[in-house]
Amino acid sequence: DQQVKQNSPSLSVQEGRISILNCDYTNSMFDYFLWYKKYPAEGPTFLISISSIKDKNEDGRFTVFLNKSAKHLSLHIVPSQPGDSAVYFCAASEGGSEKLVFGKGTKLTVNP
Amino acid sequence: GAVVSQHPSWVICKSGTSVKIECRSLDFQATTMFWYRQFPKQSLMLMATSNEGSKATYEQGVEKDKFLINHASLTLSTLTVTSAHPEDSSFYICSARDSLAGMNTEAFFGQGTRLTVV
Numbered sequence: 001d002q003q004v005k006q007n008s009p010s011l012s013v014q015e016g017r018i019s020i021l022n023c024d025y026t027n028s029m030f031d032y033f034l035w036y037k038k039y040p041a042e043g044p045t046f047l048i049s050i051s052s053i054k055d056k057n058e059d060g061r062f063t064v065f066l067n068k069s070a071k072h073l074s075l076h077i078v079p080s081q082p083g084d085s086a087v088y089f090c091a092a093s094e095g096g097s098e099k100l101v102f103g104k105g106t107k108l109t110v111n112p
Numbered sequence: 113g114a115v116v117s118q119h120p121s122w123v124i125c126k127s128g129t130s131v132k133i134e135c136r137s138l139d140f141q142a143t144t145m146f147w148y149r150q151f152p153k154q155s156l157m158l159m160a161t162s163n164e165g166s167k168a169t170y171e172q173g174v175e176k177d178k179f180l181i182n183h184a185s186l187t188l189s190t191l192t193v194t195s196a197h198p199e200d201s202s203f204y205i206c207s208a209r210d211s212l213a214g215m216n217t218e219a220f221f222g223q224g225t226r227l228t229v230v
Contacts, residue, residue, distance in 0.1 A: 032216040043118065043205050043221035044156070051216055089156065096215035098144050100207075104155040 003027045004092050006103035014111055019077040021106050023090030026071065030092040034100065035064060035075045038087045047088075048075070080110045115139060116208050118222025125196055125229055133191045133225045135162075135206030141186040142208035146219070147179075150203045159204075162189040186211070196229040203227075 005024045013019045021035075031052040036044035050057040050064045050073065057064050063076045077084055090103040115138040125131050135145055143164045148156040160181055161169040168181035178200075180192040189208075193200055205224040209217055 034218055036221075041203070041224065041226060043116075043207075043224045046218040046220065049216075049218055093216075098209050098219065099146065099158065099161065100219060101158075102156045 001026070002104075003030075004090055004101050004103040006088075006090055006106050008106050009104070010107040010109070012109045012111060013080050015082055016079045019075075019080045019084065019108055019110065021075040021077075021088050021090075021108065023073045023075075023103055024071055025073075025092050027092070027094065027101075028071065029094040030101075031095065032093045033064070033066060033073050034091045034093075035062075036089045036091060037084075038089060038105070044089055077108075080108075082110050082112050084108060085110050116206065116220045116222045118206050118225055120225060121223055122226040123228070125227070127197055127229055128195055130192055130194045131196055131227060133193075133204055133206075133227075135189045135191070135208070135222050137187045137208045137210075137220075140208075140210035141212060142189075143186060143211040145183060145189040145206055145208040147181065147189075147191050148205045148207065150205060150224075156205065159191075162191075162206075164189075193227065196227070198229045201227055201229045 034049040035047040038044040048062045066073045087105040089105045091100040117136045119134045145162040147159045159174045162181045162183040164183045170176045183189040206222045207219040209219045
Protein backbone atom coordinates (compact mmCIF):
# COMPACT_ATOMS: atom_id res chain seq x y z
CA ASP A 1 0.00 0.00 0.00
CA GLN A 2 1.53 3.24 -1.12
CA GLN A 3 1.62 5.83 1.64
CA VAL A 4 2.72 8.70 -0.59
CA LYS A 5 1.03 9.09 -3.95
CA GLN A 6 1.75 11.28 -6.89
CA ASN A 7 -1.10 10.50 -9.20
CA SER A 8 0.11 12.45 -12.19
CA PRO A 9 3.06 10.73 -13.84
CA SER A 10 3.69 13.73 -16.06
CA LEU A 11 2.91 17.43 -16.45
CA SER A 12 3.64 19.82 -19.26
CA VAL A 13 3.54 23.61 -18.93
CA GLN A 14 4.65 26.63 -20.88
CA GLU A 15 7.63 28.66 -19.82
CA GLY A 16 6.61 31.52 -17.56
CA ARG A 17 3.40 29.86 -16.38
CA ILE A 18 2.79 28.17 -13.06
CA SER A 19 3.56 24.49 -12.49
CA ILE A 20 1.55 22.74 -9.81
CA LEU A 21 2.65 19.31 -8.68
CA ASN A 22 0.42 17.38 -6.35
CA CYS A 23 1.02 14.77 -3.69
CA ASP A 24 -1.34 12.86 -1.41
CA TYR A 25 -0.51 10.79 1.62
CA THR A 26 -2.37 8.27 3.72
CA ASN A 27 -0.31 8.10 6.90
CA SER A 28 -1.64 10.70 9.33
CA MET A 29 1.53 10.34 11.39
CA PHE A 30 3.64 11.97 8.70
CA ASP A 31 4.76 15.35 10.00
CA TYR A 32 7.51 16.42 7.66
CA PHE A 33 7.30 16.66 3.91
CA LEU A 34 9.91 17.31 1.27
CA TRP A 35 10.14 17.84 -2.46
CA TYR A 36 13.10 16.63 -4.47
CA LYS A 37 14.04 17.24 -8.08
CA LYS A 38 15.80 14.57 -10.08
CA TYR A 39 17.50 14.58 -13.45
CA PRO A 40 18.15 11.30 -15.27
CA ALA A 41 21.14 9.33 -13.99
CA GLU A 42 21.60 11.69 -11.04
CA GLY A 43 20.65 11.59 -7.38
CA PRO A 44 17.69 13.66 -6.18
CA THR A 45 18.31 17.26 -5.16
CA PHE A 46 16.46 18.77 -2.23
CA LEU A 47 14.13 21.61 -3.17
CA ILE A 48 11.92 22.60 -0.30
CA SER A 49 10.28 21.14 2.78
CA ILE A 50 7.44 21.83 5.16
CA SER A 51 6.64 20.80 8.69
CA SER A 52 3.12 19.80 9.62
CA ILE A 53 2.85 22.82 11.93
CA LYS A 54 2.80 25.04 8.86
CA ASP A 55 0.55 25.21 5.84
CA LYS A 56 2.86 27.08 3.52
CA ASN A 57 6.56 27.46 2.91
CA GLU A 58 8.08 29.62 0.24
CA ASP A 59 11.58 29.75 -1.22
CA GLY A 60 12.04 31.90 -4.26
CA ARG A 61 10.04 30.48 -7.15
CA PHE A 62 9.04 27.42 -5.13
CA THR A 63 6.14 27.27 -2.70
CA VAL A 64 4.84 24.21 -0.93
CA PHE A 65 1.31 24.12 0.44
CA LEU A 66 0.14 21.58 3.00
CA ASN A 67 -3.49 20.70 3.67
CA LYS A 68 -3.40 18.33 6.62
CA SER A 69 -7.13 17.69 6.72
CA ALA A 70 -7.03 16.55 3.11
CA LYS A 71 -3.64 14.86 3.51
CA HIS A 72 -2.51 16.72 0.46
CA LEU A 73 0.45 18.85 -0.45
CA SER A 74 1.41 20.67 -3.58
CA LEU A 75 4.48 22.28 -5.03
CA HIS A 76 4.04 25.48 -7.01
CA ILE A 77 6.74 26.71 -9.32
CA VAL A 78 6.27 30.17 -10.71
CA PRO A 79 7.40 31.26 -13.17
CA SER A 80 8.34 27.92 -14.66
CA GLN A 81 11.58 27.72 -16.59
CA PRO A 82 12.85 25.13 -19.08
CA GLY A 83 15.59 24.20 -16.59
CA ASP A 84 12.87 23.08 -14.19
CA SER A 85 12.16 20.13 -16.47
CA ALA A 86 12.88 17.08 -14.33
CA VAL A 87 11.16 14.43 -12.25
CA TYR A 88 9.82 15.75 -8.95
CA PHE A 89 9.46 13.45 -5.98
CA CYS A 90 7.34 14.10 -2.94
CA ALA A 91 8.61 12.49 0.29
CA ALA A 92 7.39 12.26 3.86
CA SER A 93 8.63 11.18 7.26
CA GLU A 94 7.13 10.81 10.70
CA GLY A 95 8.18 11.55 14.23
CA GLY A 96 11.61 12.88 13.33
CA SER A 97 12.54 9.62 11.65
CA GLU A 98 15.31 9.84 9.10
CA LYS A 99 13.50 7.35 6.89
CA LEU A 100 11.72 8.96 3.95
CA VAL A 101 8.79 7.51 2.06
CA PHE A 102 8.74 8.61 -1.55
CA GLY A 103 6.01 9.00 -4.12
CA LYS A 104 6.52 7.66 -7.64
CA GLY A 105 7.40 11.06 -9.04
CA THR A 106 5.94 13.43 -11.61
CA LYS A 107 7.86 14.26 -14.74
CA LEU A 108 7.62 18.00 -15.40
CA THR A 109 8.32 19.36 -18.84
CA VAL A 110 8.52 23.12 -19.26
CA ASN A 111 8.26 24.10 -22.89
CA PRO A 112 10.03 27.23 -24.14
CA GLY B 113 25.71 23.00 1.34
CA ALA B 114 26.01 19.46 2.57
CA VAL B 115 27.36 17.01 0.04
CA VAL B 116 27.05 13.29 -0.29
CA SER B 117 29.50 11.68 -2.67
CA GLN B 118 28.79 8.31 -4.22
CA HIS B 119 31.31 6.27 -6.14
CA PRO B 120 31.47 4.90 -8.75
CA SER B 121 28.87 6.71 -10.84
CA TRP B 122 28.62 3.73 -13.15
CA VAL B 123 29.99 0.21 -13.26
CA ILE B 124 29.71 -2.75 -15.58
CA CYS B 125 30.50 -6.15 -14.16
CA LYS B 126 30.28 -9.77 -15.16
CA SER B 127 27.59 -12.00 -13.79
CA GLY B 128 28.76 -13.72 -10.62
CA THR B 129 31.18 -11.04 -9.52
CA SER B 130 30.75 -8.59 -6.64
CA VAL B 131 30.58 -4.83 -6.82
CA LYS B 132 31.17 -2.32 -4.04
CA ILE B 133 29.54 1.10 -4.01
CA GLU B 134 30.72 3.80 -1.61
CA CYS B 135 28.71 6.60 -0.08
CA ARG B 136 30.47 9.40 1.77
CA SER B 137 29.17 12.44 3.60
CA LEU B 138 31.77 15.07 2.83
CA ASP B 139 31.11 17.80 5.34
CA PHE B 140 28.89 16.30 7.98
CA GLN B 141 28.56 13.21 10.11
CA ALA B 142 25.86 10.69 9.43
CA THR B 143 25.12 7.95 11.94
CA THR B 144 22.49 6.69 9.55
CA MET B 145 22.60 6.41 5.77
CA PHE B 146 20.05 4.96 3.41
CA TRP B 147 20.38 2.89 0.27
CA TYR B 148 17.78 3.10 -2.46
CA ARG B 149 17.25 1.39 -5.75
CA GLN B 150 15.42 2.87 -8.69
CA PHE B 151 14.05 0.90 -11.61
CA PRO B 152 13.26 2.70 -14.86
CA LYS B 153 10.22 4.95 -14.58
CA GLN B 154 9.67 3.94 -10.98
CA SER B 155 10.08 5.50 -7.60
CA LEU B 156 12.98 5.24 -5.23
CA MET B 157 12.71 1.99 -3.33
CA LEU B 158 14.34 1.94 0.07
CA MET B 159 16.53 -1.13 0.36
CA ALA B 160 18.14 -0.73 3.75
CA THR B 161 19.14 1.59 6.53
CA SER B 162 22.85 1.65 7.25
CA ASN B 163 23.71 2.24 10.91
CA GLU B 164 27.16 3.33 11.97
CA GLY B 165 28.80 0.72 14.14
CA SER B 166 25.94 -1.75 13.99
CA LYS B 167 24.05 -3.98 11.60
CA ALA B 168 22.04 -2.58 8.77
CA THR B 169 18.27 -2.80 8.78
CA TYR B 170 16.86 -4.27 5.60
CA GLU B 171 13.43 -3.64 4.10
CA GLN B 172 11.15 -6.53 3.48
CA GLY B 173 12.09 -8.53 0.43
CA VAL B 174 15.69 -7.32 0.29
CA GLU B 175 18.26 -10.09 0.65
CA LYS B 176 20.80 -9.05 3.24
CA ASP B 177 23.27 -11.71 2.15
CA LYS B 178 23.18 -10.38 -1.36
CA PHE B 179 23.35 -6.68 -0.54
CA LEU B 180 26.02 -6.34 2.12
CA ILE B 181 26.14 -3.03 3.92
CA ASN B 182 28.98 -1.75 6.04
CA HIS B 183 28.94 1.57 7.91
CA ALA B 184 32.33 1.62 9.54
CA SER B 185 32.60 5.35 10.16
CA LEU B 186 30.40 8.39 10.57
CA THR B 187 31.09 9.47 7.01
CA LEU B 188 31.21 6.26 5.00
CA SER B 189 28.77 3.52 4.13
CA THR B 190 29.36 0.85 1.51
CA LEU B 191 26.95 -1.38 -0.36
CA THR B 192 28.35 -4.55 -1.87
CA VAL B 193 26.24 -6.38 -4.41
CA THR B 194 27.48 -9.95 -4.13
CA SER B 195 27.34 -12.52 -6.91
CA ALA B 196 25.66 -10.00 -9.15
CA HIS B 197 23.18 -11.13 -11.78
CA PRO B 198 21.59 -9.23 -14.67
CA GLU B 199 18.43 -8.66 -12.64
CA ASP B 200 20.53 -6.65 -10.17
CA SER B 201 21.18 -4.09 -12.89
CA SER B 202 19.69 -0.87 -11.61
CA PHE B 203 20.37 2.63 -10.37
CA TYR B 204 21.49 2.62 -6.73
CA ILE B 205 21.39 5.82 -4.67
CA CYS B 206 22.46 6.58 -1.14
CA SER B 207 21.30 9.37 1.14
CA ALA B 208 22.28 10.80 4.49
CA ARG B 209 21.21 13.45 6.94
CA ASP B 210 23.44 15.48 9.20
CA SER B 211 23.21 13.67 12.53
CA LEU B 212 23.83 16.92 14.40
CA ALA B 213 21.20 18.95 12.54
CA GLY B 214 18.30 17.75 14.64
CA MET B 215 14.91 16.48 13.61
CA ASN B 216 13.09 17.32 10.42
CA THR B 217 15.96 18.27 8.21
CA GLU B 218 16.49 17.36 4.61
CA ALA B 219 18.35 14.31 3.44
CA PHE B 220 21.08 14.70 0.86
CA PHE B 221 21.56 12.23 -1.91
CA GLY B 222 24.57 10.90 -3.69
CA GLN B 223 24.89 11.10 -7.43
CA GLY B 224 23.77 7.52 -7.85
CA THR B 225 25.49 4.47 -9.33
CA ARG B 226 24.32 2.83 -12.53
CA LEU B 227 25.10 -0.87 -12.22
CA THR B 228 24.97 -3.03 -15.33
CA VAL B 229 25.57 -6.75 -14.93
CA VAL B 230 26.40 -8.57 -18.14
